[in-house]
Amino acid sequence: MNSWKTLTLCIIAYSFVACSAKKNVTLPNNSSQSISASNSGNKKAPATTTYAKSSSTQQYINKYKQVAIDEMHRTGIPASITLAQAIFESSSGNSDLATSANNHFGIKCTSDWQGPTYHKDDDRPNECFRKYPHAEGSFRDHSEFLKRPRYAGLFKLERTDYQGWANGLKTAGYATNPQYGPKLIEVIERYELYKFDKSASKDPVASSGDRGSLYFEQKPVNEEGKIASKSTQSDNEEVVPAGFYRVKAGDTLYGIAKKFNTKVENIVTWNNLESYSIAVGQLLKISK
Known part of the structure; x- marks a missing residue:
């Protein structure tokens, strides 16, 4: 009788241990699968993915989209191209050039630049970059920079042809990165920046034509400091x-x-x- 009880208890104990062992094996596997899913495991990201759709980039777009649209109506440069270049060149406003010099497009000093400068290592040590008092000045100077003869062919393209503009900038020598055009296109399509190229025009913005200075639009004001008609x-x-x-x-x-x-x-x-x-x-x- 005691032997039967002992045998019965052994069977019950074995079953309990087996179930517990099975659970202990299952949980780590599930946990491992969960981690793999969140970290993408060994799966490779799509080849076209170069930017994560981040909130900081979206905030950057919201902040400067109107500046890009205004410049588009003033000069004809698609707002999508301006924003994509700014996002790419300045890391959405977080680069050293953007935070220290308000330079959102990586534009270097040229012989006709008369404004402040900022020096940092780039392709060569201690290179000279243009410095602006505010980001808007950088956006405006970017438009003026693209008016140079080497980019003249771009202005024959439709304003909505962001792909032509992106690839054309690389062909004209704006950047040395062979993937510069595709990278701009990726940013434009990921954040749907092409929608801004169809924005209606507001009152035309007058150009001072003062190249090489610190750009910012000037509006007439009255004695109280308000915009005057x-x-x-x-x-x-x-x-x-x-x-x-x-x-x-x-x-x-x-x-x-x-x-x-x-x-x-x-x-x-x-x-x-x-x-x-x-x-x-x-x-x-x-x-x-």
């Missing part, structure tokens, strides 16, 4: 008090500072400016 602007030249200067069309802070032998930072401080943007008709203090 054309009807409120006076054609008469006023007498400006000593030590002050009335901003004219085409003026930049850099140009004004150079004209009056002072520094841009001084003008910003003396006038409590929150940014480096100035407006036509604005009265600036240019000396202590």
Whole structure:
């Protein structure tokens, strides 16, 4: 009788151990499968995937899409191309050039550049890059940069032909990366930037034509600092008090500072400016 009890208990104990062992084997396998799924395991990502659709990039697009659209209507450069280049060149505004020099397109100094500069190692040590007072200035200068003769053929393309523009930029020598065109196309299609190429035009933005300076659109303002309509602007030249200067069309802070032998930072401080943007008709203090 005791032997039967002993045998029965052994069978029950064996069954329990077997079930427990089976569970212990199953859980790690499931856990391993879960980790593999989240890390993609040994599966390779599609060859066309070069950018993850990140929230930081989407925020960058939301912040600068209107600037790109405005530049498109001013110059004819597709907004999708401008945004894709900015995303790619500046890592969505997180690159050293973007954070330290407001340079979102990696544009280097040229013989006609008269603005501030920023030096960093690139293809060669301590290379000279253009520096801007704000990101908008970089976007505007990018448009002006593409007006050079080597890119003239791009402007014969349709504004909605982002593929032609992307590949054309590589062919014209904008970048040395052989995959530059496809990479731009990938960004455009991943974030559907081509939608901005069909945006309706607003009032045309006047160009100052002041190449090589610190770019930013200037809008007429009244004495209270508000945007003035054309009807409120006076054609008469006023007498400006000593030590002050009335901003004219085409003026930049850099140009004004150079004209009056002072520094841009001084003008910003003396006038409590929150940014480096100035407006036509604005009265600036240019000396202590």
